Amino acid sequence: MPQEHELLAQRRANMEAIAQLGVDLYPHEFDRTDTVHKLVTAHGERAKEELEATRIETKTCGRILAIRSFGKANFVVLSDGLARIQVYIRQDSMPGLDFQIFRLLDLGDFVGVSGHLFRTKTNEFTIWASGLTFLAKCLVPLPEKWHGLQDIEIRYRQRYLDLIVTPETRRVFEARSRTLAAIRDFLDARGYLEVETPMMQQVAGGALARPFVTHHNALDMRLYLRIAPELYLKRLLVGGMERVYEINRNFRNEGISTQHNPEFTMLEFYQAYSNYLELMDMTELMLSEVARKVTGGEDVTYGETTLSFKAPFRRLSMRGAVCEEATRRIGREVTEAELRDLGSARALAGQLGVELEPGMGPGKITALVFETLWEASLVQPTFVYDFPTEVSPLSKQKPDDPDTVERFELYAGGFELANAFSELNDPAEQRRRFEQQLQERQKGDAEAHAMDEDYVHALEYGMPPAGGEGVGIDRLVMLLTDSHSIRDVILFPLMRARNDS
RNA sequence: GGGCCGCUAGCUCAACUGGCAGAGCAGCAGACUCUUAAUCUGCGGGUUCACGGUUCGAUUCCGUGGCGGCUCACCA
Structure with a gap:
C-alpha cells in the first residue's frame, strides 16, 4: 500500500474527526438565504453605522479560500465562485459544536454560515457568524493563495482548479x-x-x-x-x-x-x-x-x-489588396489581370517569395498570396x-x-x-x-x-x-x-x- | 510534423563553472480578541518528469522518451 502524502493524511484525519463529532460529512442541502455574490452586491457598499442600525441576518455558503486565526478572533474568506466575503468567527458567538467543526476545517472545504452583516475595525464588510455548518470536504490541497495557479498545463487539464483560484x-x-x-x-x-x-x-x-x-x-x-x-x-x-x-x-x-x-x-x-x-x-x-x-x-x-x-x-477587395501590397513590395505596378492568369500569378508568387503547391490555380494562388501578405497585419x-x-x-x-x-x-x-x-x-x-x-x-x-x-x-x-x-x-x-x-x-x-x- | 524553450516540496520559485537540494506560501505544534499575502517561535515535507550514458560525484553535461509553452507549416 502506497504511503499517503502527509498533507492528504492530515486532511483525511480532520474529516474523520468531524465525523467523530456526529456531523454528516456530505449533507444533502443547505438553505441559504443569500449567495455570497448577492450579499456583496446588495450590501457590500453600506456604511458601518447603517449595517449596525439594520442588523441584517443571513445564511450563506461557499468554499473556504483563507483562514486567519488570532486565538479568539478568526477570519475566514468564503467564495461562491463569483464573489468573496469575509466571515468573522469567535467561539463565544456560536454553539460549541460549530466552533469545534471550525477548528477542524481545511482550506477548500465547503461550509454554510449564518450570522449578521457588519464592518470590522478595519472597515471590512464581514459576516459575524452565529452558526457554522459543514457542507463538503476538500481532500486535496489547493494552489497557493497569492501566486495562484501558474502552470498553464494544469490550468487547462484541471480547469476546476483554475476557476477556484483565478x-x-x-x-x-x-x-x-x-x-x-x-x-x-x-x-x-x-x-x-x-x-x-x-x-x-x-x-x-x-x-x-x-x-x-x-x-x-x-x-x-x-x-x-x-x-x-x-x-x-x-x-x-x-x-x-x-x-x-x-x-x-x-x-x-x-x-x-x-x-x-x-x-x-x-x-x-x-x-x-x-x-x-x-x-x-x-x-x-x-x-x-x-x-x-x-x-x-x-x-x-x-x-x-x-x-x-x-x-x-475597413473594406478591402481581395485582388485589390493583393495588387496594392504586391506593387509596394516589388516596386512595379501589379494588376488584377495578372492574378487571374495562371502563368503570371505563379510568377508573381515567386517574386513575392510565396511557395506554391503543384496544381494550384490562379484563384488558390491569389488567396494564398493574400494570406501571406495581409492576414497578420489585419488587426x-x-x-x-x-x-x-x-x-x-x-x-x-x-x-x-x-x-x-x-x-x-x-x-x-x-x-x-x-x-x-x-x-x-x-x-x-x-x-x-x-x-x-x-x-x-x-x-x-x-x-x-x-x-x-x-x-x-x-x-x-x-x-x-x-x-x-x-x-x-x-x-x-x-x-x-x-x-x-x-x-x-x-x-x-x-x-x-x-x-x- | 519542424524549430526554440521549459519540467525541482501540495503551490510559486531559487540552487554560480558538476560538489551536502533551499526559500515563501500551504501543513503540523505553540503564542495572539479586528486580520485581510496577518505576525512571531519551533518542526516536518523531495523518485529534481522517466530511462540510459559520461564522471569519484549529475537538478546541473550528453542521448532517448514523455508532457507542456511559443513558433513555423496546415487550418477557422
Missing part, C-alpha cells in the same frame, strides 16, 4: 456566456430561428477541412463529425425557414494552435433574400452590439492595441471581399464576373473571424463546383469538398437567393477578453493523453 478565468467564461446571449438577442430580434442540425453527417461538407470519422453500429454506417452545419442550414432555406441560425460545435481533424482547437464553436446564420453586402452591414451592427454588451464599449483592448468594433469596418476589424471562385465552392458568382464570387471574410486581431457569402443556389452550377472539387481531391487535396448529391437534389427544389455567414465564436471571445490562446476561452481544450504508466 478570478480572471471566471471572468473570461462569464464574458463568453454574455457573448452568446448577445448574439442570440441580436438574431432573435431580427426574426431568426435557432435550430440544431446534425453533428454526425454522412458527407462532411460545408467547409474545406479533414473530418473525424466514426461509425454507427446498428446501421453499420460510416459517419463524420461535422466540419460545418452549412449544407443542412441551407436545406432549411429550401424548406422555407427564411432566417435560421445555429450556434454549435464543429470538428476538424487538423492541427492545434493558439487559434485552433479540434472542436470549436461556430455561429452560422442564413437569411433568404439577402446577400453578402447586406451581411457586411449586419455583421458590423452585430459585433458592435456584442462588444458593447460584453465589454461595455466598442473599443476593446487586445494586447498592445485597441480594437474598434465601431461601424463601419483592426477588416472585411476582405470578392474571392476567387476557385476557393469558394459554395458561393455565388458575381453576375458579370464568373471567376469571382460574392464572398467576404472578416479579419480582426490578425486572424479570420468570419466568412460569408451570397449562397450558390443553382443546382447545376453547384454540381459543377462539386465535380471541380473532386478533381482537386484526386490531385491530392485532402481538404477539397466532397460531392453531396442529396444537397444538390435539395437545391433542385429551389432555394431562394440568400446570404449566409459563419462566425468563429471562440475567436470572437478571444478578442473580447484579451485572450491570446483559444485554449483560454475553451473550458476544457483538447490535451494530449497523459501516459502515466
Whole structure:
C-alpha cells in the first residue's frame, strides 16, 4: 500500500474527526438565504453605522479560500465562485459544536454560515457568524493563495482548479456566456430561428477541412463529425425557414494552435433574400452590439492595441489588396489581370517569395498570396471581399464576373473571424463546383469538398437567393477578453493523453 | 510534423563553472480578541518528469522518451 502524502493524511484525519463529532460529512442541502455574490452586491457598499442600525441576518455558503486565526478572533474568506466575503468567527458567538467543526476545517472545504452583516475595525464588510455548518470536504490541497495557479498545463487539464483560484478565468467564461446571449438577442430580434442540425453527417461538407470519422453500429454506417452545419442550414432555406441560425460545435481533424482547437464553436446564420453586402452591414451592427454588451464599449483592448468594433469596418477587395501590397513590395505596378492568369500569378508568387503547391490555380494562388501578405497585419476589424471562385465552392458568382464570387471574410486581431457569402443556389452550377472539387481531391487535396448529391437534389427544389455567414465564436471571445490562446476561452481544450504508466 | 524553450516540496520559485537540494506560501505544534499575502517561535515535507550514458560525484553535461509553452507549416 502506497504511503499517503502527509498533507492528504492530515486532511483525511480532520474529516474523520468531524465525523467523530456526529456531523454528516456530505449533507444533502443547505438553505441559504443569500449567495455570497448577492450579499456583496446588495450590501457590500453600506456604511458601518447603517449595517449596525439594520442588523441584517443571513445564511450563506461557499468554499473556504483563507483562514486567519488570532486565538479568539478568526477570519475566514468564503467564495461562491463569483464573489468573496469575509466571515468573522469567535467561539463565544456560536454553539460549541460549530466552533469545534471550525477548528477542524481545511482550506477548500465547503461550509454554510449564518450570522449578521457588519464592518470590522478595519472597515471590512464581514459576516459575524452565529452558526457554522459543514457542507463538503476538500481532500486535496489547493494552489497557493497569492501566486495562484501558474502552470498553464494544469490550468487547462484541471480547469476546476483554475476557476477556484483565478478570478480572471471566471471572468473570461462569464464574458463568453454574455457573448452568446448577445448574439442570440441580436438574431432573435431580427426574426431568426435557432435550430440544431446534425453533428454526425454522412458527407462532411460545408467547409474545406479533414473530418473525424466514426461509425454507427446498428446501421453499420460510416459517419463524420461535422466540419460545418452549412449544407443542412441551407436545406432549411429550401424548406422555407427564411432566417435560421445555429450556434454549435464543429470538428476538424487538423492541427492545434493558439487559434485552433479540434472542436470549436461556430455561429452560422442564413437569411433568404439577402446577400453578402447586406451581411457586411449586419455583421458590423452585430459585433458592435456584442462588444458593447460584453465589454461595455466598442473599443476593446487586445494586447498592445485597441480594437474598434465601431461601424463601419475597413473594406478591402481581395485582388485589390493583393495588387496594392504586391506593387509596394516589388516596386512595379501589379494588376488584377495578372492574378487571374495562371502563368503570371505563379510568377508573381515567386517574386513575392510565396511557395506554391503543384496544381494550384490562379484563384488558390491569389488567396494564398493574400494570406501571406495581409492576414497578420489585419488587426483592426477588416472585411476582405470578392474571392476567387476557385476557393469558394459554395458561393455565388458575381453576375458579370464568373471567376469571382460574392464572398467576404472578416479579419480582426490578425486572424479570420468570419466568412460569408451570397449562397450558390443553382443546382447545376453547384454540381459543377462539386465535380471541380473532386478533381482537386484526386490531385491530392485532402481538404477539397466532397460531392453531396442529396444537397444538390435539395437545391433542385429551389432555394431562394440568400446570404449566409459563419462566425468563429471562440475567436470572437478571444478578442473580447484579451485572450491570446483559444485554449483560454475553451473550458476544457483538447490535451494530449497523459501516459502515466 | 519542424524549430526554440521549459519540467525541482501540495503551490510559486531559487540552487554560480558538476560538489551536502533551499526559500515563501500551504501543513503540523505553540503564542495572539479586528486580520485581510496577518505576525512571531519551533518542526516536518523531495523518485529534481522517466530511462540510459559520461564522471569519484549529475537538478546541473550528453542521448532517448514523455508532457507542456511559443513558433513555423496546415487550418477557422
